[in-house]
């Protein structure tokens with residue numbers, strides 16, 4: 505059966521990197537029998553400019569009807585002064601919550617070819633393979649009440665609410681433990697249970713969920729310590745599970761261990777395995793339009809899509825090997841460039857991956 509893919513390039517470098525990922529999907533359709541249909545739509549600032557809203561009805565309907573969504577990135581200087589409800593980021597957050605994509609998988613894998621590109625010593629990061637499981641539809645990102653209010657003395661006060669229900673903690677816990685069963689069977693749950701009741705409950709529920717997974721070892725870590733451990737001795741981690749905000753921060757930190765945030769894909773899944781796939785980096789308005797952005801995170805997001813939503817593990821492996829091959833060939837975009845390598849632009853990198861699929 506033909507699978508439907510909604511393609512949402514978004515803003516900034518989003519359009520450039522998604523174009524390369526689409527080349528890969530097209531090559532898989534043409535040469536490897538992948539049965540897909542792709543349709544593009546606007547999201548983020550581009551959608552605001554064209555339709556007055558970062559997540560137009562049409563885009564949401566397309567995403568809902570699709571089997572999987574491929575997203576580039578949203579945001580840019582141009583839209584920073586808009587009301588928060590109309591900012592490009594709301595397009596992304598709206599997709600996550602409207603599609604119920606509560607489980608966000610952010611692998612941080614060090615490609616041996618890039619060991620020198622990391623700012624950490626090669627011996628600290630070589631062989632690194634962490635999976636961050638970030639809860640994506642709850643926490644302070646969506647909690648109410650929220651806003652900016654005026655106090656009696658006329659001073660303004662900003663406020664947000666960190667909130668998690670047991671059922672939300674439990675389902676992300678199960679996601680993490682299920683993944684750990686297929687990997688190193690260790691889960692580190694990250695919280696701030698020494699200060700925040702919300703995460704005290706988080707810790708209690710994680711401990712309860714762990715009882716159903718006797719083969720998996722669970723430990724708990726406070727988020728400040730986890731940030732430190734990630735740069736001190738990152739290889740101690742297998743699966744890390746955490747809430748929306750801590751996961752946002754820790755996943756950028758973990759990304760940098762691997763040399764470049766330009767290498768890391770992500771999957772955001774609902775309860776049935778439908779997903780949205782996007783690089784974990786942002787829209788990088790400073791380099792947009794220059795043809796120098798790294799398309800590999802988006803191409804690797806296609807690999808995750810093939811594996812998690814399209815049931816094409818063999819093709820997923822093929823895409824991942826192709827990425828390895830181009831790195832072996834010495835191709836490097838600016839973000840992962842080291843002297844002696846061949847500096848490639850966005851399209852050259854994408855074409856090289858397509859060529860390496862064979």
Ligand code: IPM
Nearest residue numbers: 578579593596597752784786
């Ligand atoms: C991410 C991003 C988003 C987030 C922004 C763009 C809203 O930083 O996907 O990590 O905070 O979740």
Ligand code: MG
Nearest residue numbers: 752753756784
């Ligand atoms: Mg982030």
